[in-house]
Amino acid sequence: MLFLIAFAQVNYIQVFAADRIAEDPANAQRQLIAEYKIDRGSILAADGTTVLASSRKSPGALRFQRRYPHGELYAHETGFYSFVFGRTELEQSYNDFLTGDAAELLPQTLTDLVLGRPKQGATIVTTLVPEIQEAAATAAQAEAGDVAIAAIDPATGDVLALVSEPTYDPNPLASQDPEVVRDSWDELNADPEKPLLSRSSDELFPPGSTFKLVTASAALENGFGPESLWPNPNELDLPLTDATIENFGGSTCSGGSQITLADALRQSCNVVFGAVGLELGADKLAAQARAYGFTAEAGEDLVPFDIPWTSGVFPAPETFEGRDPAVAISAIGQQDVAANPLQMALVAGAIANDGVEMQPRLVTEARDPSGRVIAEFQPQEFSRPLSPENSAALTQMMVGVVEAGTGTAAQIPGVTVAGKTGTAQHGEGEDPHAWFVCFAPAEAPRIAVAVIVLDGGSLGSEATGGQVAAPIARAVLEAGLGA
Secondary structure (H helix, E strand, C coil), rough: CHHHHHHHHHHHHHHCCHHHHHHHHHHHHHHHHHHHHCCCCEEECCCCCCCEEEEEEECCCCCEEEEEECCCCCCCCCEEEEEECCCCCHHHCCHHHHHHHHHHHHHHHHHHHHHHCCHHHEEEECCCCHHHHHHHHHHHHCCCCCCCCCECCCCCEEEEEECCCCCCCCCCCHCCCCCHHHHHHHHHHHHHCCCCCCCCCCCCEEHHHHHHHHHHHHHHHCCCCCCCEEEEECCCEEECCEEECCCCCHCCCCEEEEEEEEHHHHHHHHHHHHHHHHHHHHHHEEEEEEEHCCCCCCCCCCCCCCCCCCCEEEECCHHCCCCHHHHEEEEEECCCCCCCCHHHHHHHHHHHEEEECECEECEEEEEEECCCCEEECCCCCEEEECCHHHHHHHHHHHHHHHHHHHCCHCCCHHHHHHHHEEEEECCCCCEEEEHHHEECCCCCCCCCEEEEEEHHHHHHCCHHHHHHHHHHHHHHHHHHHHH
């Protein structure tokens, strides 16, 4: 009887209660200490040689220590690996490969066991291109304000660069001195700038006029072509209220009493796009936003990604009932609309990719310790928010923005750039955020970029997306086209 009781208890603990026990927070640190006996795999850049994270031997109970050779540059993508505070970002989402627990590594694990050597994890190869990441970081640091940047390959969804200011150095968090780890953690969490969060993918901001790309998409998909004519008054009277929408600086867009949709995008006419929003209505705008990956509210991310992120937000249509002015204001990227550079890079990437939006991809493959590829992660299509014909039309409209509109600062000699500026209000008395979204070459796009400069950067209240964000985007485009 005692033998049967012991046998039943062992089976209960090892089989039926195994997951619950393993997931118990009280066991988290014990599991991490056990992991430190493993030669954890490296995280590499897209070139397969640049090391973003690696392990080295260390004395004591923790036999290996994590190192991040580039410090702050890739922190928001690699995350950190800490025996006090656990794992984040790629260190967490690809932990099974990095610790050698993935099924693909079973032969290697058995070999390590037979030979009596430390268990070895797999190396994962990311899509991050060092030349583009470094160019983006350099361009961001040259601007006085905080900047966030996302760059992707439109055809595959590969994330070529993600840069966010402020950032942090993950090395102190990976220290094996508990005091160093906790001091670093406390300092980072006490910082009101929240450096542990990536402004390029974790936080949300009003997209301003860059959202007119979504509104223009909805217009095109609902039969309003680039040459469709729209009233061009000095201001738009909003229904059910005495409020109005004005163009930037209170100006009137040139072209007469009526202008085309293409001209309205080129000049970024709030008045016209507010009217487009009213004509389309909340249902069609919301449907178009959903097709690009915008959710009804934060936390309901539609687009899968290798690390946690926060997709853009466009409210549910029912929230606009009896609030027609809110529809018009949302159509120009204000009100309750929110996005971050990764979300807007996906919008640009879909337009560039014949109307097909790819899921963002941060990891392409995993390699065993001998360098053999044991897993490949293929590009995945997310949606088709635009027909090929309408994506081509919108591309030409965006080319007009850069060649003769609000985005001329993004011009690159010998390269056709398609882009859209944005200047987003975000609070009474606050300086506006400056945006620029683009891709190039327009004829055969290889890179799509989105940039936000918080609070107008060096120009403050006088900032526009064309003045502040477009030159940064141009530097990233140039790096991408030359990489």
